Amino acid sequence: MRARLLLAAALVAASSSAGAQAPSTIGLQRDPRIAAALGDISPARLRALDSALVAFGTRHTMSDTLSSTRGIGAARRWIHAQLTRASTDCGGCLRIEFDTGSAVVGRSPERPTVRLVNVVAWLPGRDTSRVVVIGGHYDSCICSTNAMDFTADAPGADDDGSGTVAVMELARVTAKHFPRGFDASIAFVLYTGEEQGLLGSTQFAERLAREGRTVTAAFTDDIVGNVVADDGRMDSTSVRVFAVDSLAVGGGELARYVWATGALYQPQFEVLPVLRLDRLGRGGDHRPFVDRGIPGLRFTERLENYKRQHLPTDSLADVNFGYVARVARLNLATVASLAAAPARPERTGYARDRASGGQAFTIRWSPVANAAGYELLVRRTTAPTYTRVVAAGNVTEFLLDEQLDDVWVGVRAVGADGHRSLTTVVGAPGGPRLQNPQPRGAAPAPARPPAAP
Ligand SMILES: [Zn+2]
Numbered sequence: 102m103r104a105r106l107l108l109a110a111a112l113v114a115a116s117s118s119a120g121a122q123a124p125s126t127i128g129l130q131r132d133p134r135i136a137a138a139l140g141d142i143s144p145a146r147l148r149a150l151d152s153a154l155v156a157f158g159t160r161h162t163m164s165d166t167l168s169s170t171r172g173i174g175a176a177r178r179w180i181h182a183q184l185t186r187a188s189t190d191c192g193g194c195l196r197i198e199f200d201t202g203s204a205v206v207g208r209s210p211e212r213p214t215v216r217l218v219n220v221v222a223w224l225p226g227r228d229t230s231r232v233v234v235i236g237g238h239y240d241s242c243i244c245s246t247n248a249m250d251f252t253a254d255a256p257g258a259d260d261d262g263s264g265t266v267a268v269m270e271l272a273r274v275t276a277k278h279f280p281r282g283f284d285a286s287i288a289f290v291l292y293t294g295e296e297q298g299l300l301g302s303t304q305f306a307e308r309l310a311r312e313g314r315t316v317t318a319a320f321t322d323d324i325v326g327n328v329v330a331d332d333g334r335m336d337s338t339s340v341r342v343f344a345v346d347s348l349a350v351g352g353g354e355l356a357r358y359v360w361a362t363g364a365l366y367q368p369q370f371e372v373l374p375v376l377r378l379d380r381l382g383r384g385g386d387h388r389p390f391v392d393r394g395i396p397g398l399r400f401t402e403r404l405e406n407y408k409r410q411h412l413p414t415d416s417l418a419d420v421n422f423g424y425v426a427r428v429a430r431l432n433l434a435t436v437a438s439l440a441a442a443p444a445r446p447e448r449t450g451y452a453r454d455r456a457s458g459g460q461a462f463t464i465r466w467s468p469v470a471n472a473a474g475y476e477l478l479v480r481r482t483t484a485p486t487y488t489r490v491v492a493a494g495n496v497t498e499f500l501l502d503e504q505l506d507d508v509w510v511g512v513r514a515v516g517a518d519g520h521r522s523l524t525t526v527v528g529a530p531g532g533p534r535l536q537n538p539q540p541r542g543a544a545p546a547p548a549r550p551p552a553a554p
Pocket residue numbers: 238260261295323324
């Protein structure tokens with residue numbers, strides 16, 4: 102036990118520079134294969150893809166499905182064909198499918214039933230029961246004028262043509278560089294029905310639950326191409342990530358992971374974590390996953406232009422594809438790192454260490470398949486991210502020289518090739534618990550009152 106304490110003292114400082122808001126890489130390690138793949142994300146290709154999407158006129162969920170040139174049916178068949186071509190280029194490494202169903206549009210007074218067709222490209226992993234999901238919605242609307250107008254042009258070049266093409270390009274480049282996949286499977290999903298109330302993503306989240314799959318994380322790219330706000334303000338060097346900082350679910354842990362991954366692979370492009378589900382009064386395709394207790398996160402441009410959203414003016418000319426490419430590179434680095442890593446420990450427990458007078462804690466966690474070791478991460482409860490990384494070795498119990506009352510501690514698994522899982526927060530209210538370990542040392546004997554003379 103003493104040896105463990107000494108090991109704990111040999112800590113790794115994770116802060117990359119001074120200042121509470123400085124981006125920290127929290128001990129993640131750069132994988133040169135992932136870094137090499139990022140260079141293949143092509144702004145020109147993203148532009149060509151979005152241009153083709155916009156040319157379908159409208160991609161309203163209830164628009165024409167028979168035409169080969171106009172409407173959502175033509176759009177999804179084209180997306181399917183593009184992904185199939187990417188799969189052919191990697192020797193058939195992707196599985197492309199239409200994920201079909203139907204739902205009632207509760208938002209419309211007529212409550213119509215709509216057919217929902219998501220397009221999914223699967224990159225199977227060694228463990229097909231574990232999935233990292235990244236999506237964007239290919240449906241569009243002119244909801245600011247008339248949410249149920251399914252015939253007029255609704256270009257949706259930014260909302261969400263930008264996210265759709267980012268995910269398509271991500272699927273192509275990931276498949277090209279990693280045709281044999283990772284530890285977890287990746288689902289690249291193009292959702293429909295987002296503008297009618299997250300219908301396509303709800304269908305997909307329900308399906309994964311029905312199939313008994315474990316979703317490591319669910320990301321959505323939604324509105325990721327505008328760099329000029331209504332008032333002329335510009336920002337092409339940062340992106341927002343929206344996630345609820347629920348310690349039990351781990352949305353904040355996911356945001357910290359993306360933040361660190363960005364600092365590691367693309368430090369000139371700033372990740373701005375916003376620890377709330379979404380912008381005020383808005384929603385996105387990460388939500389159906391978050392509602393099911395899965396860490397979910399939304400990527401969205403730093404500055405939105407409200408004169409174009411959900412309007413016929415959401416045109417290709419106003420999308421900055423160099424910016425979309427930066428978002429897609431951040432996506433790729435994050436998704437590949439998470440899929441390459443083992444799962445995170447499911448449950449944790451803790452016990453106050455009596456031998457240290459209660460100043461240290463024994464931390465315990467459930468073992469993870471394929472983990473080569475584990476790390477404990479420490480941050481003050483007021484700190485935005487972790488500032489200390491402690492290598493615990495390949496054990497499932499560790500004596501940590503921290504006063505657990507005063508800090509948050511996360512446990513993560515480390516794979517043989519150095520990829521780190523998400524962290525599971527120890528003692529998170531409402532989080533899954535292990536039976537707490539037996540406290541070390543005997544309880545101090547109660548003080549005896551002095552004997553009467
Ligand atoms: Zn959208």
